[in-house]
Each structure stands twice: as structure tokens, then as C-alpha cells.
Amino acid sequence: MSIGLPTLNSKPLTLVFKIPINGFSKFFEELKNGKIVTTKCRRCGKLYFPPVPECGNCLSSEMDWVEIDGEGGVEAFTHVVVRPESFKQHPPYTLVIGKLKNGVKVFARLSGVSIADVKVGMKIRLKAKVVEGNEVVYEFTPV
């Protein structure tokens, strides 16, 4: 005798994760305008991405919003074939660590290029993109 799970009478369970965006709403507002902004420490000048409320370098909480030029190059990449459950409906995708001209490193999806053509050092640009559900994300595309 086995104890089986009731697979015939099942329903999908959708999880929604809510993250606090207090102090970061400007980041998402500007993404909707096609701009990528982040925070820069007013005291020591360290630039962060994604934005942070306080500087980990000098512990100041005086941060300025600055627009960043998304141009950079691929530092490292991986291709995700075995996707997490929440991405199962999407085709396999490529993730990169891109180093922007200002030195900031950004971890994001790379689209618009086949994995066979992705190379370390290739020029990429970080862009804001509106996806289904009117959500705004950022991703890299080849230059």
C-alpha cells in the first residue's frame, strides 16, 4: 500500500515575493523612463549598482542619484538551461557579469545574441526593458 499525493486534484501554487523599495522607488521610476540610475556616495564618491541607501566604504548615508552610461564589456557569462521553477516558461537564457565603463560590475541577463557568439570582452550595453505585466527590468544587449 502506498500513500500517494493527490496529483489529479491539484492546483498550481503561485508565489509572489514582495521586496521593500523604500528609498529605491526612483530606480524603478527611472527604469520606466528608459534611464538607469544608481547611487553614488557624496562623501567618498564610491558608485554602487544596484543602488544602496548607505555607503559600505565610508558608512555615510548621504547618497546621490546618478545616471549611468550602460556601455561595458562581458567579464564572465553562463548559459542557464536548467531553469528555476519560476523561469520554466522561458527559454534557456544567458547571464553575464558586465563591467561598465565607470568600473561598476552588473549581473544581468544578456539577450539578442546566441550563446555561441558570446565572448568575454564583447561590448554590451545595459538597457531598461518593459516586460509582460508592465514590469520594468534591466538587461544587457550586444552593442
Ligand SMILES: [Zn+2]
Ligand atoms: Zn562613501
